[in-house]
Amino acid sequence: MDPLEDPEGLDDKAGAQRRALAEHARFVDANLKRNYTANFIHGVLGMTGFRLIYAPTIIPAYLLLLTGSTAAVGLGAALLQLGATISPIASGSRIEHRSHILPYAIRVGSMMRLMILGLSLTGYFLTGNVLMIATFACFLLLGFFTGAQRVAFQMLMSKLIPIRKRGRLQGYRNFAGGLIAALLAWAAGNYLIADEWLGNGYATTFLFAFLLTSAGLVVLKTMIREPAAPVSRPQMPMMQRIRQFPELLQDRDFAWFLAVQCFSTMARVGAPFWTIYAGTQLGLDGALIGGLSFVFLGSDTLSNVLWGPLGDRFGFKIIYVLALCSSVAGVTLLILGSSAVPIYAAFVLLGVGGSGWMLASTTMVLEFGETQDTPMRLAFVTTLEGAIAASGPVLAGILVAVSGFQPLFFIVLAAQIAALALLIVKVREPRHRAPLF
Numbered sequence: 001m002d003p004l005e006d007p008e009g010l011d012d013k014a015g016a017q018r019r020a021l022a023e024h025a026r027f028v029d030a031n032l033k034r035n036y037t038a039n040f041i042h043g044v045l046g047m048t049g050f051r052l053i054y055a056p057t058i059i060p061a062y063l064l065l066l067t068g069s070t071a072a073v074g075l076g077a078a079l080l081q082l083g084a085t086i087s088p089i090a091s092g093s094r095i096e097h098r099s100h101i102l103p104y105a106i107r108v109g110s111m112m113r114l115m116i117l118g119l120s121l122t123g124y125f126l127t128g129n130v131l132m133i134a135t136f137a138c139f140l141l142l143g144f145f146t147g148a149q150r151v152a153f154q155m156l157m158s159k160l161i162p163i164r165k166r167g168r169l170q171g172y173r174n175f176a177g178g179l180i181a182a183l184l185a186w187a188a189g190n191y192l193i194a195d196e197w198l199g200n201g202y203a204t205t206f207l208f209a210f211l212l213t214s215a216g217l218v219v220l221k222t223m224i225r226e227p228a229a230p231v232s233r234p235q236m237p238m239m240q241r242i243r244q245f246p247e248l249l250q251d252r253d254f255a256w257f258l259a260v261q262c263f264s265t266m267a268r269v270g271a272p273f274w275t276i277y278a279g280t281q282l283g284l285d286g287a288l289i290g291g292l293s294f295v296f297l298g299s300d301t302l303s304n305v306l307w308g309p310l311g312d313r314f315g316f317k318i319i320y321v322l323a324l325c326s327s328v329a330g331v332t333l334l335i336l337g338s339s340a341v342p343i344y345a346a347f348v349l350l351g352v353g354g355s356g357w358m359l360a361s362t363t364m365v366l367e368f369g370e371t372q373d374t375p376m377r378l379a380f381v382t383t384l385e386g387a388i389a390a391s392g393p394v395l396a397g398i399l400v401a402v403s404g405f406q407p408l409f410f411i412v413l414a415a416q417i418a419a420l421a422l423l424i425v426k427v428r429e430p431r432h433r434a435p436l437f
Contacts, residue, residue, distance in 0.1 A: 024230035028162060031225040035160040038223035040173050045216030047177030049209035051297055052185060053116060053142075058193075060272045061279070061289050062202045066132050070276060074397020076139050077272040078390050083143025084150075085386030091148035092379030095155060099228045102221070105152040109217050112145035117210040123203030147386060150362075151378045158366045158374055159227065163431075164312060166366075170359050171308015178301025178355070182294050184208065189290020201286070248377060254368040256426035258384060260320075261361060263419035265385045267327065268357075269392030270412040274350065277334065277405045278343050292347050299351035307359050315431035316360040316367075317423065323356025324420040331413045335406065367430035 028035075052058060063076045091108065095101050115138050122134040161169055188208075193201035249255040275284075275292055282288055311319045330349030333342045365381050366374060399408050 021230045024227050027225075027227040028160065031160075031227075032162070032165075034223060034225055036165070036169060038220055039157060039161065039169060040176075041223075042216040042220040043170070043173035044177040044180070045219065046213050047174060048180045048184065049116070049211075049213035049216070051178065051181040051300075052188065052205055052209045053119075058185065058188065058202070058205060058289060058293065060275050061284060063135075064276060064279075064284070065202075066135065069397075070273065070400045071394070071397035072132075073272050073276060074393035074395070074400075076136060077269075077393035079136055079139040080143040080146070081386045081389035081393070083140045083145070083386075084147030085143075085383055085390050087144045087147035088151050088379040088382035088386070089376075091151040092375040095152055095375050100226050101152055101156050101159065101229075102224055102226045105149065105156050106217065106221050108145050108148040108152055109220075112142060112149050113210055113213050113217065115142035115145060116206055116213065120203045120206035120210060123200045123206065124198070143386075147382055150382055151375060154362060154366065154378050155375050156224075156226070159229065160224070163367065166363055167308040167311035167316070167359070169308070170363065171304040171306075171311070174304035174308070174355060174359065175301050178297050178304060182297035182301055185293030185297050186290045189286045189288075189293055193289065194286030248369065248373060248380060251369050253426075253428050253430065254377070256422060257364065257368065258381065260419045260423045260427060261381055261385060262388055263415045263422065264324065264357060264361070265388045266392060266415040267331075267412045267419065268354075269389060269396050270331070270408055271350075271354075272393055273396060273400055273405060273408060274334065274347070276400075277409075278347075280405075281338050281343060282340055292344070295344055296347045296351040296354075299348040300355040301351075303352040303355050304359065307356050311359065311363065315429040316363045317427065317429040319356050320360035320364065320423055321420065323353045323360060324416055324423065325353075326350075326356065327353030328413065328416045328420065329353075331409055331416065335409050335413070364430060 059076065060073050063073045064070070066072070091104075095104055098104065118138040119135065119142075122131055122138065126134055157166065157169075188201070188205040191197065191201075192204045192208075195201065197204040198207075249258075275289065278284075278292060279288060307319050307323075326349050330346045330353060333346035333349065337343050337346060361381075365377055368377060396408050
């Protein structure tokens, strides 16, 4: 072509981009088995450890033991989320221009695991107010690195695993990891915590979580083969990139998806108080913590066998809808029930809903818009979730202390119903409107 007819070299640029995308696709296919296996093993080990931390059973009970206050339980959950509010945008701006993400992901993943080790060591060696302050500091930093890791690891998965296989990978990974986590949570409640292993059963549980998650990170670092990014944004100052956020909202489906995420996150603010409420009805001890952890994580685990393949086949909007329906039913049972059967059934439904929500919400984000905007879409969603989840537990803890659990559960139920209505009416399945990667 005559340069005068194409002074910008646009055809050459488009051709180079097509060649880069084709080369990226070939690399992904050639290394798919290895990368799929690495993600699976890392996910199983990581999920086993992290679910011991993030399940709405062990940490709330630990904080109640330390402080004797439901407001402090809310503060601990808020600090976890506050940290996760601060870091995602910084993480997105650090990786969206990078050709390779794995080194950054390993760094933030390592720091996250060190915070879990910190929870263990403070439990072993500190007491009184110093222990409480150190625990809250670990929560804040754990949340910070969790937010950064979420953006980096989700972006890494979007580079390595084709969209047609992401649901099954996450579903089977969550099944295997959740099954182990459910057994370990039961053992932790009934043996480690009840018998105070190594002098502090909670600290020993955190130590196990650290060892498992660290083993998963080693597998990821040694096995992953990461291709160069086929397209990326030019590097720019973070504040300048933040000012471009309104451009992401021009996609109306993504904008309404953010609204759904906000309401569903408001609903999850009640999670730290489910176990505390169950304890007021049934007596809070190690056996109850172990039993509730087992049914919550077990139902979460088993449902992933359905969620993953179903999402790959039909898209993840239907998973999100069904997950919200399950959570609505679970909270309703908590409101109505006061004996063991409805409370345990509620934890089953909440586990099913929680796993579907996590799988659908994180996967749908990857399917909106342009590939080069994926890190900032992840950061935007994670920051909004974190902002709500940081303020919510403190207010929820105060509400419970003043008015009891029922008003909180009614607010949670209303938020879930609002999220469900907006999702059904306003958000189209992104799989049906976007080109597959």
